[in-house]
Amino acid sequence: MAQLDTREKLAILADAAKYDASCASSGTAKRDSKGGKGLGSTEGMGICHAYAPDGRCISLLKILLTNSCIFDCHYCINRKSSNVRRARFTAQEVVQLTLAFYKRNYIEGLFLSSGIIKSSNYTMEQLVEVARSLREDHDFRGYIHLKTIPDADPELVRLAGLHADRVSINVELPTVSGLEKLAPEKSAPQIEGAMLGMKGAIEDGKDARKKYKSAPNFAPAGQSTQMIVGADKATDGDIVTKASTLYDRFSLRRVYYSAFSPIPDASAVLPLQRPPLMREHRLYQSDWLMRFYGFKPAEVVQAAGDDGMLPLDIDPKLAWALKFREHFPVDVNRAPREMLLRIPGLGTKAVDRLIRSRRHRRFTLDDVARLTVSIAKIRPFIVTADWRPTLLTDRADLRTLVAPKVSQLELFAA
Amino acid sequence: MTLDRPDDFDGWREAARELIGAGVPPMSVVWQVAGDDGELFGSEGALPPGGGGQPMFSVPKPFIDLAKAAVCHSDPQRFALLYALLWKLKGNRRALEDRADPLVDRLEKLAKEVRRDAHKMHAFVRFREVAEENGTRFVAFFEPDHHIVRREAGFFARRFASMRWSILTPELSIHWAPETQTLCEGPGATRADAPDGDPLEETWRTYYSSIFNPARLKIGAMLKEMPKKYWRNMPETSLVAPLIAGARARELEMIERSANNFGAEAAVKAERQLQTGGNLRASWEALMAEARGCTRCDLHCNATQTVFGEGPLDACILFVGEQPGDQEDVAGRPFVGPAGQLFDAALEKAGIDRTQTYVTNAVKHFKFVLRGKKRIHSKPDTAEIDACRWWQEQERALIRPPLTVALGATAARSLTGKTLTISRAREAPLTLADGSECWVTVHPSFLLRIPEEDRRAEERAKFVEDLTRIRARAKELAS
Numbered sequence: 001m002a003q004l005d006t007r008e009k010l011a012i013l014a015d016a017a018k019y020d021a022s023c024a025s026s027g028t029a030k031r032d033s034k035g036g037k038g039l040g041s042t043e044g045m046g047i048c049h050a051y052a053p054d055g056r057c058i059s060l061l062k063i064l065l066t067n068s069c070i071f072d073c074h075y076c077i078n079r080k081s082s083n084v085r086r087a088r089f090t091a092q093e094v095v096q097l098t099l100a101f102y103k104r105n106y107i108e109g110l111f112l113s114s115g116i117i118k119s120s121n122y123t124m125e126q127l128v129e130v131a132r133s134l135r136e137d138h139d140f141r142g143y144i145h146l147k148t149i150p151d152a153d154p155e156l157v158r159l160a161g162l163h164a165d166r167v168s169i170n171v172e173l174p175t176v177s178g179l180e181k182l183a184p185e186k187s188a189p190q191i192e193g194a195m196l197g198m199k200g201a202i203e204d205g206k207d208a209r210k211k212y213k214s215a216p217n218f219a220p221a222g223q224s225t226q227m228i229v230g231a232d233k234a235t236d237g238d239i240v241t242k243a244s245t246l247y248d249r250f251s252l253r254r255v256y257y258s259a260f261s262p263i264p265d266a267s268a269v270l271p272l273q274r275p276p277l278m279r280e281h282r283l284y285q286s287d288w289l290m291r292f293y294g295f296k297p298a299e300v301v302q303a304a305g306d307d308g309m310l311p312l313d314i315d316p317k318l319a320w321a322l323k324f325r326e327h328f329p330v331d332v333n334r335a336p337r338e339m340l341l342r343i344p345g346l347g348t349k350a351v352d353r354l355i356r357s358r359r360h361r362r363f364t365l366d367d368v369a370r371l372t373v374s375i376a377k378i379r380p381f382i383v384t385a386d387w388r389p390t391l392l393t394d395r396a397d398l399r400t401l402v403a404p405k406v407s408q409l410e411l412f413a414a
Numbered sequence: 415m416t417l418d419r420p421d422d423f424d425g426w427r428e429a430a431r432e433l434i435g436a437g438v439p440p441m442s443v444v445w446q447v448a449g450d451d452g453e454l455f456g457s458e459g460a461l462p463p464g465g466g467g468q469p470m471f472s473v474p475k476p477f478i479d480l481a482k483a484a485v486c487h488s489d490p491q492r493f494a495l496l497y498a499l500l501w502k503l504k505g506n507r508r509a510l511e512d513r514a515d516p517l518v519d520r521l522e523k524l525a526k527e528v529r530r531d532a533h534k535m536h537a538f539v540r541f542r543e544v545a546e547e548n549g550t551r552f553v554a555f556f557e558p559d560h561h562i563v564r565r566e567a568g569f570f571a572r573r574f575a576s577m578r579w580s581i582l583t584p585e586l587s588i589h590w591a592p593e594t595q596t597l598c599e600g601p602g603a604t605r606a607d608a609p610d611g612d613p614l615e616e617t618w619r620t621y622y623s624s625i626f627n628p629a630r631l632k633i634g635a636m637l638k639e640m641p642k643k644y645w646r647n648m649p650e651t652s653l654v655a656p657l658i659a660g661a662r663a664r665e666l667e668m669i670e671r672s673a674n675n676f677g678a679e680a681a682v683k684a685e686r687q688l689q690t691g692g693n694l695r696a697s698w699e700a701l702m703a704e705a706r707g708c709t710r711c712d713l714h715c716n717a718t719q720t721v722f723g724e725g726p727l728d729a730c731i732l733f734v735g736e737q738p739g740d741q742e743d744v745a746g747r748p749f750v751g752p753a754g755q756l757f758d759a760a761l762e763k764a765g766i767d768r769t770q771t772y773v774t775n776a777v778k779h780f781k782f783v784l785r786g787k788k789r790i791h792s793k794p795d796t797a798e799i800d801a802c803r804w805w806q807e808q809e810r811a812l813i814r815p816p817l818t819v820a821l822g823a824t825a826a827r828s829l830t831g832k833t834l835t836i837s838r839a840r841e842a843p844l845t846l847a848d849g850s851e852c853w854v855t856v857h858p859s860f861l862l863r864i865p866e867e868d869r870r871a872e873e874r875a876k877f878v879e880d881l882t883r884i885r886a887r888a889k890e891l892a893s
Contacts, residue, residue: 037575051639103574184693360512
C-alpha cells in the first residue's frame with residue numbers, strides 16, 4: 001500500500017474521532033507564554049474556534065493516534081472487525097500538526113485518543129510521548145487532553161497526568177450488561193478501578209502543590225468520561241443515576257453523553273437508527289440541574305416519565321415543575337435561592353441578579369422580564385408585586401400553555 | 415466633551431471626574447470622539463466655574479469593569495450612558511446592584527456584547543504565515559463589531575508571545591514584536607492588505623470536514639455560535655454549504671453499508687468463525703448468561719431454566735422453534751425431546767447436518783399446566799412471544815444468518831410480528847427486516863400429533879420436502 005501523507009491520515013484519524021463528544025478546553029490552570037518563551041496560553045475559559053454543521057464546537061485538534069485496534073467493541077467504528085481504512089500517525093506528526101494549527105489560532109490544543117495497538121502499555125506510551133514532546137521539546141503551553149487506557153501501567157497513566165490538562169477514561173455504557181454485550185473485552189471494574197486510581201493521583205497532586213510550590217501540576221482540569229446513549233436499552237433514569245454516582249465516586253469534572261450514531265460498517269448487534277439528538281440534549285440539561293441547580297439525581301429521575309425517559313418536548317426542569325406543582329408559585333421577592341433555582345426558565349445568572357437587585361426594589365413582572373429571556377414561560381410559576389397566577393398552576397392544560405410551540409423542524413432533524 | 419479615540423476609557427474617566435466635580439448633570443453634557451462629526455449646535459464649552467467644589471467620591475470596582483467594557487461598544491450613546499450611571503452612583507453607591515434598573519440593564523447589555531465580540535475575536539482570528547527577511551510573520555485580518563482591538567491585543571500577546579504577528583482590522587492594526595515583547599499600532603487596513611492564503615489551510619479544511627458527523631446535522635446551533643458575519647475571514651467556512659448538502663446522503667450511505675455488508679468482508683467473516691475466546695463468541699456467551707436471568711414474562715417462575723439456542727455462530731441456517739418442552743426444560747437444550755428426534759430424522763433425510771445449523775426457540779422458557787405429576791405443554795400466548803422476541807432478535811443479530819426457518823406459527827409470529835397461516839406462508843420465502851430470507855414450515859411436534867397414519871406420512875414427506883428446498887436455497891445463498 002502506498003504511504004499516506006499527513007493530510008490523508010488526518011482525514012481518516014479525525015473522522016475516526018468524531019464520535020467522541022468531549023471537546024472542552026476549560027477549567028485548567030492559567031498559563032501563558034509571556035516573556036517570549038514557549039507557545040500558547042490557557043485562560044480558564046476554553047475557546048471554541050469554529051463550529052461544525054453538526055452544531056458542535058471545535059476547540060481542540062481531536063484525533064486518534066491510530067484507528068487500528070485489537071479490541072472489538074460493537075459500537076466502535078474502529079473495532080477490529082470493522083472494514084474502515086486504517087492509518088497511524090507517528091508521535092512527531094501529531095506534535096507538528098498541533099503546533100502548526102495552534103500558531104494559526106485554529107485550536108486551543110490537542111485531544112488525543114487512540115485505538116489499542118500491540119498492547120495497552122505500548123499504546124499509552126505513544127500517547128504520553130506526544131504530550132511529553134509537546135511540553136518538553138516545544139514548550140507548548142496550550143491545552144492537552146489525553147484519553148488513558150484503563151489497564152495501562154499506572155506509571156504511564158501518571159506521566160499522562162503530568163503532561164496533560166485533562167485525562168479521561170470512557171465508561172462507554174451506562175449499564176454493566178450493556179458493556180458486557182457491546183464491549184466484551186472491557187470490564188466495568190477495570191474502568192472504575194482506573195478512574196479511582198486517577199482520582200487518587202489528582203488529589204495527591206493537589207496536596208503536593210499545597211506543600212511544595214515546585215510540585216508539578218497534575219491534570220489541573222481533572223478527569224472526565226463519556227458514555228454512549230441509545231446503543232443499549234438503558235433509560236434516561238438509568239443514565240442520570242449512573243452519571244451522578246460517577247460524579248460522586250470519582251470526582252469527575254464532566255460526564256459527556258454521546259448519542260449513538262449509526263456508523264459505517266456497524267456491528268450487527270447495534271440499532272441502525274440513531275436515538276433522537278434531543279435525548280442527548282435533555283441529558284445534558286439534567287446534568288446541569290444536578291451540578292448547578294441543586295437537584296438530586298432522584299429528583300431528575302422523578303421528572304422522567306413512567307418509562308424512565310425524560311420528555312423530549314420540554315426541558316427536565318419544566319417537567320419537574322409540572323409534576324410537582326405544589327411547590328409553585330414561588331414569590332420572587334421573598335423565596336430563598338434554592339427555590340428560585342427551581343423556577344422553569346430562570347437560570348443561575350438570572351437568579352443571582354434577582355437576589356442582588358431585590359434589595360433595591362420590589363420586583364414586578366416587568367422587572368423579572370428584564371432579567372430573563374421569556375417571561376411567558378415563567379409567569380405561571382411566580383408571584384411578583386403585581387402578579388399572582390390564579391389557579392394557573394393547577395390548570396390541567398398548563399403543559400400546553402408553557403411548552404414551546406412546535407416550530408418548523410430543523411432540516412433533517414432526528 | 416471630545417475624546418481622543420472611540421475606546422478612550424482614560425479620557426472619559428478624566429473628563430467624567432472633572433464634570434462630576436463641577437456638578438454638571440448628565441443632561442448638559444455632549445460626548446463625542448475626535449474625528450467624528452461634531453454636534454450641530456454645540457461647541458466645546460469650558461467647565462462652569464467653581465469646579466472641584468464638590469467632594470470626590472470613589473466608585474465600586476464593578477463599575478470600572480463595566481465602563482471599561484462598555485466604552486468599546488459602537489453605540490454612540492455609550493459615554494453619555496456611563497456618565498448618567500456615574501451620576502446615579504454619586505447619589506446611591508449601590509445603584510449598580512439593581513440590575514432591573516433600565517440604565518444598568520442597558521449598560522450591562524453593551525458590556526456583554528463587547529465581551530462576546532472579544533470572545534469571538536479570540537476564536538475566529540485566523541493567522542496566515544508570510545515569509546519576511548528576518549523570519550516569518552503571522553498575519554490576520556479581522557472585522558470586529560466594536561472597538562475591541564486594543565482591548566484584546568493582550569490576549570494574543572500572552573498566547574503568541576514568541577511569534578511575530580499582526581492583526582489587521584478596518585479601524586487599526588496591531589503588531590507584536592517578540593524581540594522586545596511590545597505591541598505597536600498602525601493604521602486601519604483592508605482585506606487586500608492581508609495575505610490571501612496559507613499552505614496549511616487545506617489541511618485545516620480537511621480536519622474541519624472530517625470531524626463533522628453527518629448524522630447529527632444541527633445548523634441552527636452552528637449559526638448561533640458562529641454567526642455568518644465572521645465567516646468571510648475564516649478558511650473553513652466555505653465548506654459549510656457543501657457539507658450540509660451532502661450530509662443526509664452520507665448518513666444514508668452509512669446505514670446502507672451497515673445493512674448490506676454481512677459476510678462481505680474478510681475481517682468480518684474471520685470473526686464469524688467459531689473460535690473460543692473470540693469476540694462474537696464472547697458476546698453470544700454474555701447474551702446467554704443474561705438470558706439465564708430473564709424475567710421479561712412470568713414463564714420464568716415455573717420453568718426449570720432458560721433454554722437458549724445452540725449451534726455454530728457462523729451457521730447459514732437458523733431454525734426457530736416454538737418453545738422448550740418437558741425434556742428440553744430439564745436438559746437445558748433445544749429440540750432434544752420427541753419432536754427434536756423427529757426433527758433430527760427429517761434433517762438427515764433432507765441432507766442437512768444439524769451441527770452446522772443454529773437451533774433456537776421463539777420462547778425460551780417452558781410453558782405448561784400441571785396435570786397430576788405430568789407437565790402438559792401449553793401454547794405460549796402473544797404477549798409471551800413478544801416479550802421473548804428480544805432474545806431471538808439478539809441471537810439473529812449476532813449470527814446474521816442469510817436464511818432463517820420458522821418452524822410453526824409461534825416462530826413465524828416471533829420473526830415477523832404477524833400471525834401467519836402456515837399452509838399459505840410455506841410456499842415462498844418472506845423477507846425479514848434486515849433483508850435476509852425467512853422460510854416458514856410446520857413445527858415437528860405438529861407432525862407428532864396427527865392421528866391418521868397416512869396423513870402423518872404425507873405431512874412428514876412435505877416437511878422433508880420443505881427442508882430439502884431450504885438446504886438448496888441456503889447453498890445458493892452461501893455461494
